Amino acid sequence: MILKHRKRAKQSHSLVGNTISIALLVILGAFMGLPLVLAVCNSLKPLEELFIFPPRFFVRNPSFKNFHDIFVLMSESWVPFTRYIFNTNFITIVGTLGHLFVASLCAYPLAKHRFPGRNFIFWLIVTALMFSNHVTAIPNYLIMSRLNWLDNYLSLIVPAIVKPMGLFLMKQFMEQVPDSLIEAAKIDGASEFKIFSRIVMPSVKPAWLTLIIFCFQDLWNLQGSNYIYSEDLKTLPYALSQISAAGISRAGATAAVAVIMMIVPITIFILCQSNIIETMVSSGIKE
Amino acid sequence: MEKEVQKEKTPMSVYTGYIKKRARLIGKDIIRHRVSYLFMLPYCLLFTVFILAPVLISIGLSFTYFNILEKPRFVGWQNYVDLFFADEVFLTAIKNTFLFAIVTGPIGYFMALFIAWMINDIRNKKVRAFMTLLFYAPTISGQAYVVWKYIFSSDTYGFANAWLMKLGITFSPHLWFEDQKYIVPILIIVVLWMSMGTGFLSFIAGLQNVDQSLYEAGYMDGIKNRFQELWYITLPSMKPQLMFGAVMTITSSFAIHEQLAALAGFPSVNYAAHTVVSHLVDYGNIRFEMGYASAIATLLFIVMVLCNKGIQAVLRKVGQ
Numbered sequence: 001m002i003l004k005h006r007k008r009a010k011q012s013h014s015l016v017g018n019t020i021s022i023a024l025l026v027i028l029g030a031f032m033g034l035p036l037v038l039a040v041c042n043s044l045k046p047l048e049e050l051f052i053f054p055p056r057f058f059v060r061n062p063s064f065k066n067f068h069d070i071f072v073l074m075s076e077s078w079v080p081f082t083r084y085i086f087n088t089n090f091i092t093i094v095g096t097l098g099h100l101f102v103a104s105l106c107a108y109p110l111a112k113h114r115f116p117g118r119n120f121i122f123w124l125i126v127t128a129l130m131f132s133n134h135v136t137a138i139p140n141y142l143i144m145s146r147l148n149w150l151d152n153y154l155s156l157i158v159p160a161i162v163k164p165m166g167l168f169l170m171k172q173f174m175e176q177v178p179d180s181l182i183e184a185a186k187i188d189g190a191s192e193f194k195i196f197s198r199i200v201m202p203s204v205k206p207a208w209l210t211l212i213i214f215c216f217q218d219l220w221n222l223q224g225s226n227y228i229y230s231e232d233l234k235t236l237p238y239a240l241s242q243i244s245a246a247g248i249s250r251a252g253a254t255a256a257v258a259v260i261m262m263i264v265p266i267t268i269f270i271l272c273q274s275n276i277i278e279t280m281v282s283s284g285i286k287e
Numbered sequence: 288m289e290k291e292v293q294k295e296k297t298p299m300s301v302y303t304g305y306i307k308k309r310a311r312l313i314g315k316d317i318i319r320h321r322v323s324y325l326f327m328l329p330y331c332l333l334f335t336v337f338i339l340a341p342v343l344i345s346i347g348l349s350f351t352y353f354n355i356l357e358k359p360r361f362v363g364w365q366n367y368v369d370l371f372f373a374d375e376v377f378l379t380a381i382k383n384t385f386l387f388a389i390v391t392g393p394i395g396y397f398m399a400l401f402i403a404w405m406i407n408d409i410r411n412k413k414v415r416a417f418m419t420l421l422f423y424a425p426t427i428s429g430q431a432y433v434v435w436k437y438i439f440s441s442d443t444y445g446f447a448n449a450w451l452m453k454l455g456i457t458f459s460p461h462l463w464f465e466d467q468k469y470i471v472p473i474l475i476i477v478v479l480w481m482s483m484g485t486g487f488l489s490f491i492a493g494l495q496n497v498d499q500s501l502y503e504a505g506y507m508d509g510i511k512n513r514f515q516e517l518w519y520i521t522l523p524s525m526k527p528q529l530m531f532g533a534v535m536t537i538t539s540s541f542a543i544h545e546q547l548a549a550l551a552g553f554p555s556v557n558y559a560a561h562t563v564v565s566h567l568v569d570y571g572n573i574r575f576e577m578g579y580a581s582a583i584a585t586l587l588f589i590v591m592v593l594c595n596k597g598i599q600a601v602l603r604k605v606g607q
Contacts (some may be wrong), residue, residue, distance in 0.1 A: 006290040014512070017512075017513055018408070021405045021408065024405065025402070025406070025418065028398075028402060028422075029418065029421050029422070030387075031480070032422050032424070032425055032480065033421050033424075035425070035431070035434050035435065035438065035480065036424055036428060036431060036434075038427065038434055038437070038438070039428075039431050039434040042434065042437060044514055049446070051444050051445060051582050052444065052481070053443050053449060054449045054450075054453055055444050055445070055446055055449050057446075058432065074403065090571075102329045102330045102333065103330060105326050105327070105329060105330065106326060106327045106330035106331065108326055109320075109323035109324075109326045109327055110327070111518070113320065115316065115317075115320035115323045115324070116313060116316050116317065116320070121331070124334075124339075125334075125536075127592070128334070128338055128339075129534050129535075129538065130484045130534055130537070130538050130591050130592055130595050131338065131342065131538075131588065131591075132538050132539075132541070132542035132564075132587075132591070133542075134542055134544070134564050134568070134584065134587070135341075135342065135345065135569055135584045135585075135587055135588045135591075136337075136338060136341035136342060136345065136584075137567075137571060137584075138341075138345060138347070138348070138571050138577055138580055138581055138584065139340065139341035139342075139344035139345050139581075140337060140341050140345070143336065143337070143340065143344075145340065155508070158337060159337050161333060162330065162333040162334050162337050162338060164334075164338070165485070167330065191325070192322045196326070206402055213403065214485075217427055220429075221429045227573065237429070237430075241430075244433070255434075255437075257430075257431055258428075258429070258431050258433055258434065259431075261428075261430060261431070262424075262427075262428035262429050262430075262431045265428065265429065266424055266427060266428060267421075269420065269423070269424075269427060270420060273416055273419065273420065275417075276488060277419075277488065277492045277495065278424040278492070279492075280485075280488045280489045280491065280492035280493075280528075281495070281496045282493040283485075283488075283489045283492065283527075283528060283531050284493065284526070284527020284529075284531050285526040285527055285530035285531045285534065286488070286527045286530075287342060
């Protein structure tokens with residue numbers, strides 16, 4: 001059925017137009033993709049291939065020496081490398097789960113209940129989409145120091161929990177859950193929390209997968225050097241950025257770090273792409 | 288009963304009585320919906336402490352001199368006056384921010400829309416998914432943008448220099464990130480490279496969900512080519528996604544800083560890549576002049592919100 005529609009929708013599309021659009025996609029796609037391919041190639045190049053004139057795009061003698069170097073370098077630091085990995089994983093997992101729980105909990109009444117102040121709260125959240133982190137950075141630091149959360153995982157986890165984007169997407173998607181489903185559960189005597197956990201949440205699976213991915217990406221790349229001072233609490237991106245800070249002699253290891261940091265979010269995106277697209281359908285801001 | 292008699296005495300008491308009645312009604316409403324509020328409590332609490340309060344504190348601090356060690360001292364509009372009349376670097380930063388925002392914002396936005404539109408025409412589902420990934424990958428690949436430092440390396444090992452020399456266009460390597468002439472154009476390319484963002488995904492999703500029967504109706508009404516189709520059918524039906532994409536683009540294009548600092552250095556040569564956020568980071572994280580930095584943050588915030596309002600007014604006219 002959908003296929004038939006798709007074919008009909010092509011009536012207005014000429015062959016010339018299609019050719020031009022494919023050519024444009026290939027050119028723009030090369031612009032997007034080649035630097036990433038180069039990043040991967042660079043990470044596999046031994047040092048003598050990285051500094052060669054004329055430079056080569058593809059790697060001749062691929063080796064994992066650069067990746068091996070990272071482990072050697074990290075094993076020399078006085079905090080074991082696994083500690084950084086644990087820190088980033090801990091922050092990412094707790095932050096993502098906390099965000100998912102708190103944001104969905106708030107999204108449910110916003111999407112399905114009518115009560116005074118509802119429109120105002122939602123307007124506030126849409127406006128908050130426009131605040132960049134930089135605007136709130138200084139007061140946030142002061143608040144963290146008042147709460148005694150500096151040099152503590154909490155200073156990285158809590159701000160991630162409260163990101164307005166996740167709540168916004170969740171609320172928009174929950175609106176599509178049919179009211180009749182909720183009504184039926186109410187008649188059966190289910191409590192609001194039961195409706196939320198047993199009916200609404202299972203039917204918005206694409207939305208929470210999307211939330212997990214967006215939150216995960218933010219936290220996975222978080223350096224958090226403003227809030228964390230103790231070496232044994234520092235994150236993986238922070239530790240790895242120390243490697244690149246050493247400059248040209250570590251060019252190979254730097255390239256390997258970039259690849260390690262990009263592989264995880266890209267893999268997760270590939271696995272969940274269809275769910276994300278499904279969620280983004282309802283991402284629009286209506287007036 | 289007694290109360291009602293009292294109320295009729297003066298018009299004022301009638302009025303207060305009305306307010307009391309309203310307040311009681313609203314109070315009842317709140318009690319009736321207590322479960323809804325309970326659900327929202329954790330988020331709203333955190334939202335107030337970590338988003339709302341910081342914005343208000345930032346506005347408050349912008350009228351003070353504050354260095355973290357001493358108590359904030361009220362200085363009135365002094366910070367704002369200094370920003371515009373005594374701080375040449377800030378004026379450069381404004382100029383650069385608007386340059387980046389005006390060039391990369393609209394180009395990035397339309398590129399995302401255009402690419403999403405072309406991807407949507409691909410019929411093979413696997414290819415479509417691959418293309419979406421290809422264009423979105425630079426945005427989520429963390430610090431992979433450092434590869435541009437390698438492409439535009441100042442020595443002959445960089446691709447740009449090596450090719451230009453090989454082709455005989457130049458005879459000595461260009462100092463890409465040290466020469467003011469080249470810094471901004473190269474950085475614009477890098478910013479565009481990673482500008483697809485969340486808005487792009489929203490466009491892809493919006494395009495997939497345009498009601499196909501609208502197209503058929505369109506052909507009946509005499510729509511001839513794909514651009515008419517885009518303007519009269521596709522764009523109007525994905526207006527909400529266009530709004531969302533605009534908000535995301537504006538927020539990110541006014542907050543450009545990390546990529547620039549990583550590639551062109553911080554501070555960059557003669558402040559050529561110094562944006563308002565760079566200035567904010569400079570005063571907030573390095574000089575600890577928090578009052579001054581808060582004034583910068585407040586201005587940035589106001590410009591972002593105004594810009595959003597303006598763009599939304601424009602987007603309302605799409606397809607009319």
